[in-house]
């Protein structure tokens with residue numbers, strides 16, 4: 001059996017730079033150094049409590065990872081999330097360095113009735129990773145990936161970003177079903193469903209999870225899989241972070257790459273009616289290996305687009321053919337030969353490279369507001385609406401996006417896992433993105449108006465991982481549908497006091 005192991009460099013640095021004990025002592029003396037004798041925190045119900053120094057110190061000396069308080073250099077790096085609209089301040093952040101740290105923190109939070117929040121990649125648009133007054137478990141030091149080439153699985157620690165997993169699995173020409181932006185966290189994406197270029201072949205990311213290691217509300221490490229704690233295993237595949245702190249996920253892997261055909265072709269927006277029609281017909285007949293994404297937005301300042309077109313409206317098709325490249329080249333030929341593109345980078349390339357192609361368009365700290373719906377098909381009338389609302393975009397970063405996801409996910413029954421939405425074939429995302437807070441109103445209104453006009457085309461379902469702060473919890477029902485009742489029962493069994501509540505919360509019943 002061939003196994004590869006990757007560790008992020010950060011934990012090595014932490015351990016090497018100072019002896020463990022000294023490191024912890026430095027942590028535990030921070031309160032004293034700052035002249036603070038108590039730590040103000042929030043309880044689960046939002047009451048303010050003060051924990052005395054002795055209590056906090058005796059907990060912190062048990063930790064291997066570092067802990068940060070407001071004012072510490074690395075506190076802000078942890079507490080901030082991808083969406084710059086979110087500005088929350090946990091009372092303390094612990095960067096867990098292993099499962100034992102997670103258990104220690106869960107015990108501390110449980111025994112002292114402290115609000116917990118968990119940060120994976122921090123990419124949730126609603127900012128669910130961060131909460132005022134909470135104890136934040138920042139998982140970013142737990143980024144190991146172990147690939148088992150014999151049974152074609154990978155075990156990834158819960159702080160991994162998508163790129164960490166792709167990087168290690170591609171060493172063996174294997175891939176897990178993950179998303180489109182390599183900086184997204186695996187934990188939030190997987191627990192909420194997950195889709196990407198391989199979804200048409202193998203289903204939601206959650207459909208391809210074979211096991212989960214999780215620290216539950218009673219501070220125990222538990223394994224959930226198809227033959228252990230099966231109720232929990234069912235719930236974790238779509239039910240989000242409601243059931244504990246996930247420390248590792250096992251994924252099924254499939255032969256993909258290292259080279260695939262993938263990339264983007266872009267045309268001026270004046271070509272959009274014809275390009276959207278091309279998208280509609282190609283997508284309807286595409287083999288499962290081919291995934292197509294259509295996008296309308298102002299041209300980003302990308303080197304492959306003419307400089308004088310940057311900021312002007314474009315229509316673009318993103319494609320990935322994840323099978324043999326020579327077949328892929330034929331499959332994408334109708335796109336490459338269509339009209340007069342402004343730019344074309346739809347080529348043979350490493351799969352891992354395609355997985356990070358969009359990263360630069362989604363930087364951390366910008367302001368983001370999304371509205372999204374699942375669609376059963378692309379109707380010509382929807383394309384007309386897309387043209388109208390793309391024409392009303394007022395930010396250089398906003399976009400209307402159509403993701404194709406039909407295929408394997410449609411073949412499983414609704415009860416398979418709470419991610420559900422088995423009739424969804426496309427995802428419509430109205431992605432508002434801008435720089436300045438004083439423009440919030442304009443861009444939020446754009447996304448809302450477009451959504452109000454287009455939601456008539458929806459299956460009625462929506463992607464839980466794309467819900468904004470304002471939509472929580474109202475639209476959780478639209479995302480989880482009939483699974484909600486069963487999820488609430490599992491929640492009661494595993495987290496009766498609703499300790500894990502900084503998420504799309506499911507109340508125990």
Ligand SMILES: Cc1cc2nc3c(=O)[nH]c(=O)nc-3n(C[C@H](O)[C@H](O)[C@H](O)COP(=O)(O)OP(=O)(O)OC[C@H]3O[C@@H](n4cnc5c(N)ncnc54)[C@H](O)[C@@H]3O)c2cc1C
Nearest residue numbers: 120121122123124128179180185187188189194195241246
């Ligand atoms: C730029 C961008 C691109 C995206 N692309 C895709 C895509 O292609 N496909 C797709 O399906 N989705 C995509 N998403 C949505 C993505 O799935 C969600 O934003 C997801 O929540 C991100 O996971 P995270 O770990 O980064 O989240 P975080 O913000 O860290 O956490 C989100 C939620 O997950 C919980 N959580 C995190 N870690 C754990 C853990 N270890 N144990 C228990 N609960 C935990 C948190 O408590 C929180 O409730 C994208 C998002 C962004 C911002």
